[in-house]
Amino acid sequence: MVDTRFALYPPYGTDIPNMNDKNGNLETAAHPENLRRVAIDPVSRVEGHGKVTLLLDENDRVHQVRLHIVEFRGFEKFVQGRPYWEAPVMVQRLCGICPVSHHIAASKAMDMIVGATLTPTAEKVRRLMHYGQILQSHALHFFHLSSPDLLFGFDSDVARRNIAGIAAAYPEVAKRGVLLRKFGQEVIRITAGKRIHGTGSIPGGVNKNVSTEERDYLLKDIEQMIAWSRDALVLVRQLFEQNLDLYNNFGRFKTHTLNLVREDGALDLYHGGLRARDMDGNTLFDHYDSRHYWDVIFEDVKPWSYMKFPFLRSLGPERGWYRVGPLSRVTQCDFIPTPLANQARKAFMAFAGGSVAGATMGFHWARMIEMLHAAELIQELLHDPDLQGNDLVSKGQRQERGVGVIEAPRGTLIHHYKVDEHDQIVRCNLIVSTTHNNQAMNEAIRQVARQYLDGRKLTEGLLNHIEVAIRAFDPCLSCATHALGKMPLQVELLDVEGGVLSTLARSADGAFS
Amino acid sequence: MTDTFQLDGATVSFEPCQTVMQAALTAGRYIPHLCYHPEFKPHGSCKLCTIKVGGRTLSACTMPAEAGLQAESNIEELNALRRTLLQMLLVEGNHFCPSCEASGNCQLQATAYELQVMTPHFNQFFPDRPLDGSHPDILLDFNRCILCELCVRASCEMDGKNVFALAGRGITKHLIVNAESGMLRDTDIALEDKAMHVCPVGVILKKGVGFSVPIGARRYDQRPVGAQALDDAPRPAISGSCDACEGKS
Numbered sequence: 001m002v003d004t005r006f007a008l009y010p011p012y013g014t015d016i017p018n019m020n021d022k023n024g025n026l027e028t029a030a031h032p033e034n035l036r037r038v039a040i041d042p043v044s045r046v047e048g049h050g051k052v053t054l055l056l057d058e059n060d061r062v063h064q065v066r067l068h069i070v071e072f073r074g075f076e077k078f079v080q081g082r083p084y085w086e087a088p089v090m091v092q093r094l095c096g097i098c099p100v101s102h103h104i105a106a107s108k109a110m111d112m113i114v115g116a117t118l119t120p121t122a123e124k125v126r127r128l129m130h131y132g133q134i135l136q137s138h139a140l141h142f143f144h145l146s147s148p149d150l151l152f153g154f155d156s157d158v159a160r161r162n163i164a165g166i167a168a169a170y171p172e173v174a175k176r177g178v179l180l181r182k183f184g185q186e187v188i189r190i191t192a193g194k195r196i197h198g199t200g201s202i203p204g205g206v207n208k209n210v211s212t213e214e215r216d217y218l219l220k221d222i223e224q225m226i227a228w229s230r231d232a233l234v235l236v237r238q239l240f241e242q243n244l245d246l247y248n249n250f251g252r253f254k255t256h257t258l259n260l261v262r263e264d265g266a267l268d269l270y271h272g273g274l275r276a277r278d279m280d281g282n283t284l285f286d287h288y289d290s291r292h293y294w295d296v297i298f299e300d301v302k303p304w305s306y307m308k309f310p311f312l313r314s315l316g317p318e319r320g321w322y323r324v325g326p327l328s329r330v331t332q333c334d335f336i337p338t339p340l341a342n343q344a345r346k347a348f349m350a351f352a353g354g355s356v357a358g359a360t361m362g363f364h365w366a367r368m369i370e371m372l373h374a375a376e377l378i379q380e381l382l383h384d385p386d387l388q389g390n391d392l393v394s395k396g397q398r399q400e401r402g403v404g405v406i407e408a409p410r411g412t413l414i415h416h417y418k419v420d421e422h423d424q425i426v427r428c429n430l431i432v433s434t435t436h437n438n439q440a441m442n443e444a445i446r447q448v449a450r451q452y453l454d455g456r457k458l459t460e461g462l463l464n465h466i467e468v469a470i471r472a473f474d475p476c477l478s479c480a481t482h483a484l485g486k487m488p489l490q491v492e493l494l495d496v497e498g499g500v501l502s503t504l505a506r507s508a509d510g511a512f513s
Numbered sequence: 514m515t516d517t518f519q520l521d522g523a524t525v526s527f528e529p530c531q532t533v534m535q536a537a538l539t540a541g542r543y544i545p546h547l548c549y550h551p552e553f554k555p556h557g558s559c560k561l562c563t564i565k566v567g568g569r570t571l572s573a574c575t576m577p578a579e580a581g582l583q584a585e586s587n588i589e590e591l592n593a594l595r596r597t598l599l600q601m602l603l604v605e606g607n608h609f610c611p612s613c614e615a616s617g618n619c620q621l622q623a624t625a626y627e628l629q630v631m632t633p634h635f636n637q638f639f640p641d642r643p644l645d646g647s648h649p650d651i652l653l654d655f656n657r658c659i660l661c662e663l664c665v666r667a668s669c670e671m672d673g674k675n676v677f678a679l680a681g682r683g684i685t686k687h688l689i690v691n692a693e694s695g696m697l698r699d700t701d702i703a704l705e706d707k708a709m710h711v712c713p714v715g716v717i718l719k720k721g722v723g724f725s726v727p728i729g730a731r732r733y734d735q736r737p738v739g740a741q742a743l744d745d746a747p748r749p750a751i752s753g754s755c756d757a758c759e760g761k762s
Contacts, residue, residue, distance in 0.1 A: 081644060083652055085723040090612035114721070193728030197611065200727065208727040393725070422646030423720055 026446040029055045029063035052445060052466055060455040065446040067438075067470065068307075076428045084113050084402075084419045085203050091415070091430070092197055095476055097140065099197050100133035100188055101408035101433075104270075105415040108404030110203035112291070113419050115396030121389030122205035127270050128381045129191035129200060130406065131374040134269060135225070136184025137409035138326075138371040141474045142232065143177020146364060149468050150239050155461025173235070176228045180371070183218075183225050187378060190214045205393035215382050222379045226340070229372035233344050236365045237351070244352060249451070251360040251444040251469040254279040256312060256321070257328035258297075258436065260290065260407050265334030267341075267373065269407040276312055276322065277332055284314060290405035293414055299431065307438050310431055321439035324411030325473060326366040331357045338380070341373035360444050363472045408433050410474050434475040444469045518582035520564075527578035534562055534574040537586070538746030543739035544586050545595055545624055547602075547713055548661035549574040551745055553670065559661060561595050561624070562586075592628055599625050604635045607642065607656035608714075614723030615715025617731030621659060623738035645690065647698035650720055657714040658688045664717055668708040676700045676708060688716070 029035055035055040055064035075091055082090060088106040092099035104126055111118065118126075148161045151170060160168070167174035185195040190210060192198025200206050240247050256279050260272035273287030274296065288296055299308040300317040311320030322328075331349065336342040348365055349357055356362045381387065404415040411433030418427040448469045456462060515526040520537055527536035532555060537544050548559040557575040564573045565585040573586065585591065602608075602621060610616045645653040660679060665688075668676040676697075680689045692699035702708065709717055728734065732741065 083644070083646065083654075083718075083720070083723065085721055086612055086614060089614075089724055093611055198728060199724045202724050203721070207725050420646075422644075423652065424644060424646045 025443075026062060026065045026449065027442070032064065035063055054449060054453065062446075062449045062453055065442070065449045067442045067445055076430055079417075079425050079428045081424055081426075083423050084110055084417065084425055085423075087415075087417060087425060087428075088201055088203070089197075089199055091428075094430075094432070096196055097476065098133055098137050098409050100129055100192065101406060101413050102415070102430075103192070103198070103201050104130055105404040105406045105408070105413045106417075107201040107203060108271075108406065109402035109415045109417050111404070112399050112402035113417065114204045115399055116204035116394045117396065118205060119389065119391040119394055120386040121209055121391055122393065123270075124381055124384055124386050125191050125206045125209060125392075126201055128210065128378060128387065129188055130270050131377045131381070132184045132187025132191065134184075134374040134409050135229075135371055135378065136181045136188070137474075138367045138374070139177055139180035139184060141409075142236075142364060142367060142371070143173065143180070145474075146471055147173060147177070149464070149471070150236075150364065154465055154468050155459070158460055158464075161464075176231070180225060180228055183221055184374075187218060190218065202393065204395050207392065209389055209392065210382075210387040212388060215387060218378070219382050222375065222382065226372065226375045226379065229368070229375045230340065230344075232368045233365075233372060236368050237347075240351065240356060240361075240365065247361040248352065248355055248359045251448045251451075251472065252358065253360070253440075253443045253447050254358070255323040255440055255443070256284070256315070257332050258312070258322045258324050258412055259329045259332050260405065260412060261287070261333050262337070263287065266337040267329055267333040267335070267370075268337075269329070269370075269374075271406070274405075274412075275332060278315075284312060290414070291403040293403065293405065293416075293431075297414075297431070299435075307435055308431075309439050310436050311439075321443075322436065323440040324433055324436040325363065326370050326409075326411075327357075327363045328411070329407060330366040330369050331362075336369070336373050338373050338376035340376055341369055344369045344372055360447075360469060360472050363474070367474065410434060410476060411436050432476070434473075437473050437475060441470055441473050441475060444472070516578075516580035518578055518580060518584060520584045521587050525578075531578050532574055533564065533571075533576045533578050533582070533584060535746070536578045537573065538742060541743055542586075543742050544573045545628060545739075546574060546742070547620060547624065547659060548663065550663055550711060553663065553666045553711075556662060556666070559598070559659070561598055563591060563594065565591065596628050596630050597634075599628060599630050600632075600634045602659050603630070604633050604637045605640070606658060607639065613657070613715050614718065615657070617726075617728065617734055619715060619733075620713035620738060621657075623733040623741075626733075627738050642687075645697050646720075647696040648700075648702070648720075649698070650704055651697060651702060651709070652718045652720050653690070653697055654716055654718060655688055658716045659714055660686060660688065661713060663711040663713065664688075664708045667711045668702070668706065671707040672702075674701055674706065674708070676702045676706075 032055055035057055038054040038056060051068050053064070053066050053068065054062060056062055075094055079087055079090060087110060088103050091106050092103040094102050107126070144163045147166050148163065151166065151173070152161050159165070163174060188198065189195045192200035193208070200208060256276060258274065258276045260268060261275045262268035262272045274290050274293065275286045276284040276296065278284055285296055296313055297310055298313050299310050301308055309317065309321060311317045312322060313320065330336070330345055336345050348369060356365060400418060402417045402419070406413050413433050414431040416429040417425050420426045445466055448465050452462065452465050515528060517524045517526045518533070518536070519525070520533070520542055523542065525536050525540045525542060531539070534544055534546065534549055534555070535551070544562045544564065546559065546562040548556045549562060555574040557572040560572060562573040563570050564576070565588070566576070566582060599621070603625065608621070610622055613619070616622060640656070642655040644655070662679060665677045665679065668674050675691055678689050678691050679686055681687050689695065690697050690700060704719060709719070
């Protein structure tokens with residue numbers, strides 16, 4: 001069971017510092033030269049490495065906490081010069097977990113380049129591919145990666161805090177996680193040609209439809225997937241009921257939000273306009289044409305991180321950071337256009353006086369609502385005869401600039417390309433979901449530092465608290481999300497001169513030294 | 514009456530003027546190759562079809578079939594050398610199969626699979642080879658060129674246009690476009706030209722159609738390169754097309 005001692009920490013609303021207060025934000029210490037530096041390096045990676053650094057004074061009070069993503073990917077550079085039709089296949093190699101996101105976002109941008117208006121078959125096959133991915137990615141995150149934290153406790157026995165431990169203690173939960181993910185991967189295989197890194201989506205459409213045999217193959221399991229998704233919602237609700245104070249307060253912070261919504265305000269993960277709301281729920285802009293995202297979003301650069309810090313232009317770089325992803329989408333849409341998921345959303349929004357909708361751990365609940373929505377939509381799409389259509393590709397007036405925006409499993413994903421008269425890409429800008437959440441994740445771990453680190457001796461369980469906070473966002477920090485409980489970590493306590501006072505290291509096999 | 518020779522212990526019959534390669538493919542025996550094409554003069558440059566005859570190594574595509582010949586091809590010694598040749602080709606250019614539109618239709622990739630090339634082994638050259646996208650319908654991606662000269666031969670012998678050529682020597686040898694500007698837009702190449710359809714890799718590409726064939730329906734998805742090569746044979750030997758024949762006649 002979850003360690004309930006965390007419930008002793010101040011309940012919701014009593015100890016939430018203003019993140020925009022220079023003295024309270026913990027981003028930059030006033031006098032770092034006099035502070036001890038504690039580094040968690042590597043914490044994890046975005047297909048690479050990330051680290052957390054903390055600066056503490058002699059009383060172990062935290063003065064600075066930073067999540068650094070130190071990896072440089074370079075796709076924006078080496079896609080330059082390549083033909084535009086190659087981009088959807090090339091850039092999806094950014095990721096092995098949700099490559100379909102990049103595949104489709106790039107394809108949407110290239111639809112603009114070739115001046116296409118998608119045929120019904122093309123759009124529905126793409127939507128099917130995308131929701132298959134939402135299903136598999138959310139299942140992967142909840143069952144494989146987060147359930148050990150949630151079911152065993154944040155600082156439970158590290159030896160069993162992994163998917164193998166779940167399989168031993170909760171075999172049915174583990175089995176459902178594996179099979180839900182498998183189903184989503186099968187949807188991707190049928191629409192994209194391969195489970196990972198397929199080629200189904202091309203500029204102006206798709207390269208195949210869904211045959212009746214393929215449709216029937218998926219339909220035979222879809223009812224089970226919907227049932228298991230509903231059961232997952234029951235499980236996550238129970239977890240919140242049992243640990244309400246902990247889940248409500250852990251890494252909690254106030255934030256602005258950004259997400260796509262359909263014209264009628266419904267949740268739509270494939271296409272829509274941008275909606276931004278401030279931390280008090282006031283709408284900053286709504287149904288904004290995402291093809292002109294740069295009018296409302298800009299990227300800030302900070303000297304201590306390779307990852308940019310996007311912000312809402314109207315609020316500026318200091319105050320304009322925001323959060324994307326399932327929690328923002330589910331709470332900020334007006335409704336979900338499938339019945340079971342919409343019902344689940346209402347229950348979520350009403351739970352504990354609506355407070356969970358603002359909790360960092362609420363990500364898990366929102367993610368399961370989206371998984372149910374994906375399963376329902378897949379069923380709906382599979383019954384649509386347009387999937388068997390043969391009108392797959394369209395073209396129109398050639399354009400120079402293309403922008404593709406979708407809601408990926410982890411949040412809003414923006415692809416932006418400029419293509420020259422020789423059909424070669426000359427400029428590319430990608431703002432990926434994890435980048436949008438950069439500052440938000442920093443705020444979450446700063447809050448965890450305030451809540452759990454001040455004056456405490458470093459332990460493995462403490463390290464995992466930082467992981468749990470980062471993991472709630474389901475970031476593309478590969479180690480944090482993929483090697484759960486086995487993330488190689490090294491924490492060093494240094495004196496002012498940089499000398500090592502003590503070290504705690506965890507190797508990839510989970511051993512401590 | 515046809516004569517015969519021995520290939521890996523099997524009897525292969527042949528017609529006059531056939532090379533070892535032509536006779537072997539006609540008889541249903543695959544010898545790996547890249548620069549050989551049944552519709553063109555043998556070239557003998559890629560050396561992938563190297564066979565052993567009496568302890569000597571020879572190119573099967575240029576070696577005239579002779580009665581009583583004792584040839585070895587599918588032996589580990591030669592396949593190891595072929596793997597090395599493929600590895601050198603793969604590192605010498607920029608062959609990024611994961612994002613290449615020729616993937617699944619590429620003879621180099623398919624042959625590497627056939628011969629079980631598991632790693633590049635050598636350090637990648639990562640050459641800087643800008644694309645030529647100047648033509649409205651055709652793109653040239655020089656990164657993938659393996660210097661087989663099939664496009665050179667097709668453009669010269671069949672299209673009569675002489676659009677392509679090789680320039681430079683040794684390690685600097687490279688494919689060029691025969692135009693003063695060096696750009697494809699300044700040639701008279703057309704989509705229906707034979708040169709558009711012979712590239713064994715992914716250099717000469719029709720624009721805007723990449724990845725339009727789904728995975729599973731590409732050339733080498735269903736049948737490996739060895740089976741495909743046998744499907745393409747037998748083809749009649751082009752009369753007077755090889756030096757050996759011309760010497761005899």
